[in-house]
Amino acid sequence: MSSAQLTMLTVPVEVMTLHSLQLATVAVVVLSFAAKLFSRSRKVGKPLPTPGGSPWAGPVWAVEAANIYKTFKTWSEKFGSLYEVKLFGQNLIIISDPQIAKEILAQKAKIVSDRPTLALIKGSKDSGKYLPILGHNDQHNNYHGRMLPEATRFVHQLLEKHDDPFMLVDQLCGRLSSRMAFGTPAPRAAISRSAHNFMQNLSPGGQTTNVLTFLRHLPTFLNSDKHNEAMRVDIEDRVWYGCYDKAKAAYENGTLKPSYAKYYFDQREKTGLTEHEALHSIGMMATVSILTLIAPLQRWLVVMAEHPEWQVAVQKELDEALQGRMADYFDSPKLPVLRATILESMRYASPVPTGIPHRLEADMEYNGYHLRKNSNVVACDWSMCRSNKYYKDAETFNPSRYLDPASPQYKEPLTEFPKIQGHTVFGWGRRVCAGMEYSATQLLVVCAAVSYSFNIDIATDPKTNQRYHLSLDDATPHAIPVLSQETGLKLLFSPQSESRAEELRDTYRLQREQDKEKEEEECY
Numbered sequence: 267m268s269s270a271q272l273t274m275l276t277v278p279v280e281v282m283t284l285h286s287l288q289l290a291t292v293a294v295v296v297l298s299f300a301a302k303l304f305s306r307s308r309k310v311g312k313p314l315p316t317p318g319g320s321p322w323a324g325p326v327w328a329v330e331a332a333n334i335y336k337t338f339k340t341w342s343e344k345f346g347s348l349y350e351v352k353l354f355g356q357n358l359i360i361i362s363d364p365q366i367a368k369e370i371l372a373q374k375a376k377i378v379s380d381r382p383t384l385a386l387i388k389g390s391k392d393s394g395k396y397l398p399i400l401g402h403n404d405q406h407n408n409y410h411g412r413m414l415p416e417a418t419r420f421v422h423q424l425l426e427k428h429d430d431p432f433m434l435v436d437q438l439c440g441r442l443s444s445r446m447a448f449g450t451p452a453p454r455a456a457i458s459r460s461a462h463n464f465m466q467n468l469s470p471g472g473q474t475t476n477v478l479t480f481l482r483h484l485p486t487f488l489n490s491d492k493h494n495e496a497m498r499v500d501i502e503d504r505v506w507y508g509c510y511d512k513a514k515a516a517y518e519n520g521t522l523k524p525s526y527a528k529y530y531f532d533q534r535e536k537t538g539l540t541e542h543e544a545l546h547s548i549g550m551m552a553t554v555s556i557l558t559l560i561a562p563l564q565r566w567l568v569v570m571a572e573h574p575e576w577q578v579a580v581q582k583e584l585d586e587a588l589q590g591r592m593a594d595y596f597d598s599p600k601l602p603v604l605r606a607t608i609l610e611s612m613r614y615a616s617p618v619p620t621g622i623p624h625r626l627e628a629d630m631e632y633n634g635y636h637l638r639k640n641s642n643v644v645a646c647d648w649s650m651c652r653s654n655k656y657y658k659d660a661e662t663f664n665p666s667r668y669l670d671p672a673s674p675q676y677k678e679p680l681t682e683f684p685k686i687q688g689h690t691v692f693g694w695g696r697r698v699c700a701g702m703e704y705s706a707t708q709l710l711v712v713c714a715a716v717s718y719s720f721n722i723d724i725a726t727d728p729k730t731n732q733r734y735h736l737s738l739d740d741a742t743p744h745a746i747p748v749l750s751q752e753t754g755l756k757l758l759f760s761p762q763s764e765s766r767a768e769e770l771r772d773t774y775r776l777q778r779e780q781d782k783e784k785e786e787e788e789c790y
């Protein structure tokens with residue numbers, strides 16, 4: 267996902283204290299790193315409704331910068347499900363209705379599948395470095411087969427009283443994506459760091475040049491963002507070339523595990539990709555599958571901690587369907603209640619609340635309105651997911667909306683539905699997420715392992731004697747609201763029973779004995 271994953275990095279103090287105008291600026295570019303704005307356009311219909319504002323900057327004073335998706339939702343209540351807004355010279359078309367998103371982004375995909383140009387990331391659109399590939403093939407079964415051992419490792423770590431579950435989720439997702447890309451968890455730390463750095467540098471909350479895009483024309487010695495980006499690219503190249511070279515050596519001596527790297531070496535002739543393109547594509551797949559999965563996993567843990575009744579429901583389902591073993595990916599048909607909690611947590615606390623902008627390459631007419639060429643089209647997931655038009659009591663976490671036959675969201679067969687694949691959070695049309703199946707499997711196996719092992723609770727703050735609270739309605743200035751310990755929320759994981767804890771220790775011990783892979787993470 268090219269411009270999708272924006273990092274959890276702690277919001278720098280300077281950002282927190284920015285003047286509201288700057289904060290607004292910061293948020294704007296979550297949506298776009300676009301381009302030419304006053305391009306000539308042929309009018310084909312009446313203008314879209316707009317909140318107006320000053321000619322270049324737009325209505326910046328009205329923007330809730332860190333949570334711009336909330337502003338978009340508020341405007342949608344006033345201006346309708348399709349409106350446009352000019353912010354810092356960029357024209358944004360905001361969609362707040364899934365039907366309109368489908369009609370524009372999917373049905374007109376031919377002219378609205380481009381991406382905005384990133385101000386700081388050189389060659390983001392045309393260098394081939396950030397070209398994501400994802401073969402949907404038998405390899406998936408191999409990756410899926412690694413998920414249960416990784417989930418077991420994860421719950422074992424939680425069991426051993428680790429006090430930073432959010433960081434453990436980060437590590438888990440890094441290990442799984444390293445395996446998927448390069449067949450080993452060894453480069454987890456390096457890939458993860460590189461992913462976070464990449465996301466920071468394309469994130470509006472990360473760099474001023476992403477907001478005030480004209481700063482990119484300054485020479486590097488006058489623009490520290492450019493210097494920082496040059497260093498990032500250098501490190502990224504070293505990480506990806508390092509991983510690639512090791513994978514190639516493993517392939518040549520026959521030890522490379524199923525992975526995108528192995529798939530590439532097996533099919534090298536047919537892919538037509540140069541080594542340079544291939545290694546960047548593989549590296550980019552590793553990058554995009556880390557942060558996108560950290561966010562929904564962390565959010566599921568929080569909502570489940572807040573809703574113990576749903577923990578009980580999932581545990582009951584697991585016990586009845588699997589009779590005392592952990593779930594694997596092929597158990598999905600037996601676990602509709604678990605799937606309902608995962609889907610509902612993604613709806614209730616969208617992990618990509620603003621969506622990822624597309625760029626409109628030609629003027630178009632929609633329902634009598636003129637949609638201007640070169641606008642950035644934003645399907646605001648937050649507005650869609652929290653819409654009372656589509657979801658009864660949209661502000662409430664309620665997985666039964668997918669399980670109750672009387673609910674509009676109910677769908678059969680329950681062996682397949684509810685499912686996250688096709689959810690609005692994965693985007694639209696030709697640019698729709700390529701990792702939906704992978705995400706569904708990873709979330710299912712990990713959430714099942716946690717439910718099987720623990721009761722999750724929220725700790726009590728000794729200072730106030732109240733339970734800690736975190737509103738998932740608020741994000742950071744980053745587009746993917748990843749949580750860290752700094753949020754101050756403390757989750758507790760107590761084993762469902764002492765015998766289950768012992769069983770978990772035994773399973774993990776056995777797994778380590780059988781697994782010949784080196785447990786240590788190597789430094790790349």
Ligand code: HEM
Pocket residue numbers: 267268270398399400551554555556558559562617618621622623624691692693694695696697698699700701702704705
């Ligand atoms: C729950 C987890 C995930 C979410 C919420 C998510 C969300 C998204 C979104 C919103 C887009 C942009 C869609 C658009 O432009 O309309 C996207 C694109 C993409 N995603 Fe994901 N993603 C997730 C996981 C993954 C994973 C695990 C992978 C890789 C295995 C992946 C690979 C991609 C790729 C390659 C694209 C780019 C598609 C393109 O631009 O043509 N995603 N994703």
